[in-house]
Amino acid sequence: MSSSLPKQSDGMYKLVLLHYFISGLCFLLLAVLFLFSIKDISGHYFNPHLLAITHLAALGWGTLVIFGACYQLLPVLLETDLYSSKLPWFTFVLFIPGLFCLIYSFWVFEPGIHMQAGGLLLTSAILTFCITVIRTAKKSKVSSIHKEFIVTSSIWLVATALVGTLLVFNFHYAFLPKDHLQYLRLHAHMGLAGWFLMLIIGVSCKLIPMFLVSRIQLNHLLSWSYYLVNLALLLFLIDGYFYGINLHTYFITMVLLAGLSCYFVYVKKCFDSRLKKKLDIPILKTVLSISLLSLALILIPVIIYSSSKQNGLAVHYSIFYGMLLFMGWITALIMGHAFKTLPFIVWVRKYEHLSGKRKIPMPADLYSSKLLKLQYVSYIAFCILFFCGYLLYSPVMMIIGIGCLLISSVAYLLNLVILIKHKDKSLSHERI
Template sequence: MLNTASLSLDQAPPISIPFRFFLTAPLFGLVAGLLLLVYGPTLFLTRWAPMTLGLTHLITLGMLAMVMCGALLQMLPVLAGSPVPAVVMVGRLCHLLITVGAGLLVSSFITGSGIANALSLSLLGAGVFLFFIAVAVALLRVKQVTHTVTAMRLAVIAFLFTLVLGLLLGSGVLSKVGFGHIAPLVDVHLGWGVLGWIGLLLIGISYQVVPMFQVTPEYPMLMRRFLAPVLFMALVVWTLLMLAAIFSLIGDFIPTLWMFLVLPGFMLYAVVTLRLQQQRKRRIPDITMKFWRIGMFSILFSSAVWIIGNVSTVVANSPQYHLLLGVGLIAGAGVSVVNGMLYKIVPFLSWFHLQNRQLSLMCMTVQVPNMKEFISDKAARYQYNVYVASLFLLFAAVTKPEWFAHMAGLVFLLSNIMLFRNLVIAMSRYYTTNQALLSYAVDSDK
């Protein structure tokens, strides 16, 4: 059974705020699948191709960041007891700005439109900065600073770093330094986005949701206390070393050597999470756990690929090397964990909000669906199988794009259609039950 005694919805935002973020994510995934389906092999030529950059941002900004933003707006008041100020206005405005900004950014990559690029940077800058300010205020107001809160604080700072560097790269301000220097800066931008923002936030959220939803033991105390701060500081040092290498103050190999010290932290997180899942008290198969397991194995796989690429010049000079890393980290680790989170967070929030309303109204005539009834195991399992197939096809497309790229796009498209449908059904059941409870309240007042 879930332990909800320490959770509070007193200051939580209306459920429509996180729901809009969660529903938007698979729509961006759908567009990503459509892009793969139409353009296929051309997206696997090089990571620098404009369409490939567009595809990358469809998933990182449109899917991963979207879900993380929605989850953070909901979890801060529920888990940390600190509401985001003006959360309804902030949630609606940030969602609109980030959604339109991400769409325009992808459009600018594909079409080369300078107007779309300028508009996208303005909207994304405004949306992410507003999100940062609002969430930072909430995080600073937290009275009991847990390890999850610490990781959230560091992740939000990483999000700001990612934004600032992305704006500088996208605006062309840094173009004067030449491509040889731009490439390392893009790596820093990607590092702060994937390892900093998404990685640190995932680690912090895991401390709460893995034991709660997957019924596992707690993460080790030393890990909860030190992992996120150490990784954050390691990324800061890595960034300084990268800048020093760009200006020829140190050798290019030094930042790479330093990253050999950073990666084991993420590998440790993946191994410990897998170990905790083996020790779970509930032995019934669970789709969320399967999604997380793929995510953890993808982290280990991507780490191994990076290590091989940095000890073998043959692998490092292959165009497939960075593409394989991208598929492993973004489509493997990121998308799988986000899918797993949605299949627990959406039913849980729906059930928890409705249960609280039912108890406050003392209405036992309206039955609140249990978590399994919001999204059936069968529907989730079908989508999981399709997602796994799409991931294998994406890996295959890295080596044989002319054979597998179009098929990978079709299956990834189908996976996101199924995810969107499952989320819509869950939210529809929430609103139907909520309307019945509201009708009961009105009838009781008569």
């Protein structure tokens, strides 16, 4: 992979690092806000603190790091130069103030000018990102299912942002014809299935076999996954808009599960046919993330049943479902892939031109393995304690679990700093 990563200008390299670093700060802030929101987590999902936390997780922690990774990986996946080196900076300048305007206004719940400005800035930033992706894809001569996943996911992200902005203005003007919670449910699943799921499948199905050195890749399964996941999402949006959660949702869930099953079989075949037998911590986190996604999927029929019966447990399990996706599936995947992709990005920048000329470190030598282990162990402890504590209605277990998440986020951020600020020590010894 290292030889295939293109070198970028100083500006683009710094921009990629900024995305990773600020995303890491958002992860730490997310853990802190969780600690102050224990009571809110046990209530209804439509409350100011949970809205702030969810959007910080989705945008600041998840989307921001994906943007940064895409600017480096798109040229590799699509085998062409990035459409523009200026547009990503414009996206970043719009995204950051928009993010913190939105998070702050949700936390204190002031649905006025700050919330509206945040929504408009974020939507504008997402539009420019989508333009970068689509124009880069148009330049590419490669025809692959990975390309379709990435382009489609960016379009879904724009749709998610547009609906979210409408909801922000609806707080003040109340112009939407249906219940606000109904639109919120559609908005959330457009982001989860349309943006995160589509992009993660498209990128991971290129990176996983690359990291594992897999001999067999069943690409036809990815095509089935692409069409089935998109079909399920479209059916959910149409049916959900007119009828809400009902018996049709069971059928739509089956379509989604069929699409995800194709993806899971593809990944399993990559693992089974791998030449690299030893699994490192980042890959183990990928396995953990898929396990947490599977657990969340098991909850869907329970949520549908509880909602159709208007059972109070529907809200309880819906919050658990959302936390499994944001703090489980997405978080584990980001924490794993960050230390597979970013070390290569830094290594290519600092060492590729020296390859074969003198002894140089490997990408895995650029960060602390001890911090990576601490991050991994504390995150697993968080998953066990927090999720079990939520199901058992135990605030003590949840608080201890969030304490573990704080440790994990600090270890993650410190390791990012070590990686970003890495200096070639061997070169200084040679000079001496």
